[in-house]
Amino acid sequence: xxxxxxxxxxxxxxxxxxxxxxxxxxxxxxxxxxxxxxxxxxxxxxxxxxxxxxxxxxxxxxxxxxxxxxxxxxxxxxxxxxxxxxxxxxxxxxxxxxxxxxxxxxxxxxxxxxxxxxxxxxxxxxxxxxxxxxxxxxxxxxxxxxxxxxxxxxxxxxxxxxxxxxxxxxxxxxxxxxxxxxxxxxxxxxxxxxxxxxxxxxxxxxxxxxxxxxxxxxxxxxxxxxxxxxxxxxxxxxxxxxxxxxxxxxxxxxxxxxxxxxxxxxx
Amino acid sequence: xxxxxxxxxxxxxxxxxxxxxxxxxxxxxxxxxxxxxxxxxxxxxxxxxxxxxxxxxxxxxxxxxxxxxxxxxxxxxxxxxxxxxxxxxxxxxxxxxxxxxxxxxxxxxxxxxxxxxxxxxxxxxxxxxxxxxxxxxxxxxxxxxxxxxxxxxxxxxxxxxxxxxxxxxxxxxxxxxxxxxxxxxxxxxxxxxxxxxxxxxxxxxxxxxxxxxxxxxxxxxxxxxxxxxxxxxxxxxxxxxxxxxxxxxxxxxxxxxxxxxxxxxxx
Numbered sequence: 001x002x003x004x005x006x007x008x009x010x011x012x013x014x015x016x017x018x019x020x021x022x023x024x025x026x027x028x029x030x031x032x033x034x035x036x037x038x039x040x041x042x043x044x045x046x047x048x049x050x051x052x053x054x055x056x057x058x059x060x061x062x063x064x065x066x067x068x069x070x071x072x073x074x075x076x077x078x079x080x081x082x083x084x085x086x087x088x089x090x091x092x093x094x095x096x097x098x099x100x101x102x103x104x105x106x107x108x109x110x111x112x113x114x115x116x117x118x119x120x121x122x123x124x125x126x127x128x129x130x131x132x133x134x135x136x137x138x139x140x141x142x143x144x145x146x147x148x149x150x151x152x153x154x155x156x157x158x159x160x161x162x163x164x165x166x167x168x169x170x171x172x173x174x175x176x177x178x179x180x181x182x183x184x185x186x187x188x189x190x191x192x193x194x195x196x197x198x199x200x201x202x203x204x205x206x207x208x209x210x211x212x213x214x215x216x217x218x219x220x221x222x223x224x225x226x227x228x229x230x231x232x233x234x235x236x237x238x239x240x241x242x243x244x245x246x247x248x249x250x251x252x253x254x255x256x257x258x259x260x261x262x263x264x265x266x267x
Numbered sequence: 268x269x270x271x272x273x274x275x276x277x278x279x280x281x282x283x284x285x286x287x288x289x290x291x292x293x294x295x296x297x298x299x300x301x302x303x304x305x306x307x308x309x310x311x312x313x314x315x316x317x318x319x320x321x322x323x324x325x326x327x328x329x330x331x332x333x334x335x336x337x338x339x340x341x342x343x344x345x346x347x348x349x350x351x352x353x354x355x356x357x358x359x360x361x362x363x364x365x366x367x368x369x370x371x372x373x374x375x376x377x378x379x380x381x382x383x384x385x386x387x388x389x390x391x392x393x394x395x396x397x398x399x400x401x402x403x404x405x406x407x408x409x410x411x412x413x414x415x416x417x418x419x420x421x422x423x424x425x426x427x428x429x430x431x432x433x434x435x436x437x438x439x440x441x442x443x444x445x446x447x448x449x450x451x452x453x454x455x456x457x458x459x460x461x462x463x464x465x466x467x468x469x470x471x472x473x474x475x476x477x478x479x480x481x482x483x484x485x486x487x488x489x490x491x492x493x494x495x496x497x498x499x500x501x502x503x504x505x506x507x508x509x510x511x512x513x514x515x516x517x518x519x520x521x522x523x524x525x526x527x528x529x530x531x532x533x534x
Contacts, residue, residue: 052457052458053457071351074349074350074351075349075351078349078350079347079349080346080347081350082341082342082345082346083341083345083348083350083353083354083355083386084338084341084342084355084357084386084388085355086350087350087354088350088351088352090351119350119351121351176533176534179533180532180533183528183531183533186521186524187521189521189522189523189524189525189528190319190320190521190522190524191319192524192525192528194525197533200533254453254454254456254457255456255457256456257453257456257457257459258456258459258461261450261456261459264450265447266443266446266447266450266464266467267443
């Protein structure tokens with residue numbers, strides 16, 4: 001499952017070859033409930049060791065179209081995580097100060113230190129997505145930024161930070177249903193923004209921009225995963241599985257005691 | 268229970284009148300399990316409304332002697348909280364940059380915005396506790412700082428941030444047992460620091476410094492709570508109860524929809 005959703009490093013993909021309705025071998029949420037719970041408990045344990053050891057960190061990058069499930073993924077997949085060593089950063093329109101710096105500046109500041117799990121709700125990829133669709137940058141600048149992003153991410157991984165990049169892949173009709181639900185359900189009204197409709201009208205341009213991102217920035221040190229996300233239960237399972245696998249791969253252990261503590265008795 | 272543990276604003280207290288073994292009307296952890304679970308679920312719901320409404324914020328300040336249970340309180344009481352709108356800041360020895368500023372500077376930067384729950388694991392109170400016990404500041408400076416802290420906290424509350432300050436009150440013998448456990452259990456070794464023994468040797472000086480803090484900085488806008496913490500299950504219950512009550516008192520509701528959205532149909 002992990003390999004299936006990982007964008008290969010050495011060949012071009014077409015986004016239309018990835019089915020947002022895919023649920024692998026499962027039929028319904030009940031089929032994965034126990035498995036998801038196990039991943040969740042494993043993640044909580046591994047996070048504790050990560051914090052104790054402070055050799056590894058994890059950066060999770062979430063990108064999606066509006067209503068694609070970024071907030072929901074954080075809420076459900078990270079449920080139970082110790083907030084002490086988890087930091088979520090949501091990136092909105094840059095402030096004046098942020099715009100006065102190079103585009104990576106504000107993301108660099110938010111990178112998790114070793115021992116921590118960091119989550120970017122939107123990320124530096126917005127600077128090659130929304131800016132590109134709205135023609136604020138040229139294709140040439142976008143290409144330069146792909147290289148800058150790859151270098152930036154490599155720097156992080158060399159410092160012990162594992163990077164996982166998830167694109168939560170929904171269909172245009174699924175987005176329609178979710179946005180309509182936000183309008184029709186008064187408890188969800190606050191999530192609706194008229195601006196989402198403008199972005200929706202450029203769906204195809206976004207798909208092209210995303211495809212270009214995947215084909216330029218899925219690297220061995222920081223792979224992209226295209227997660228079928230029309231079914232939330234499957235999205236949560238897939239993200240949790242990849243997350244836990246990445247943390248297992250760190251081969252972490254709680255630090256050894258300082259010398260000379262063995263026989264110490266507290267007075 | 269809430270009133271019992273809140274340090275009064277208009278009279279002096281003696282820390283020795285607060286029993287760290289107190290468990291109110293309960294005998295054992297089983298007695299409070301269901302109640303704690305209810306508080307926890309209520310907190311999660313209220314946090315979601317807080318984030319949607321963005322009118323109120325919450326700052327939880329945790330102080331205690333070493334092994335008093337600051338980390339454990341975050342882990343257990345905040346379990347299930349959505350990390351997206353929760354920020355924990357652990358304050359250690361100030362960096363060079365931080366020391367070059369006034370003592371409140373680094374704390375001010377970490378204050379949660381409206382819509383968020385912030386947790387300070389240690390806080391500006393360290394600047395009138397550890398500094399005082401180690402005689403790095405005079406009593407006169409401490410008095411000035413009490414006033415500065417009260418003004419700082421009032422400023423926050425006027426901006427919609429509710430402040431809850433918890434002192435996790437353990438006995439000296441309970442600390443001994445917990446430090447010994449950290450030495451004897453190899454999974455907990457990493458939590459042990461020889462430095463804790465030095466601080467332990469100044470237990471009485473710390474109690475005096477804490478008492479002075481409570482008698483000067485428990486205010487109507489930002490009360491101190493002395494939580495009996497020898498029994499972790501009771502500590503968690505008491506903190507959760509006070510937390511939920513404070514969030515209920517905010518009388519929050521999800522924001523009303525923008526005008527003209529009622530009949531909108533997504534294309």
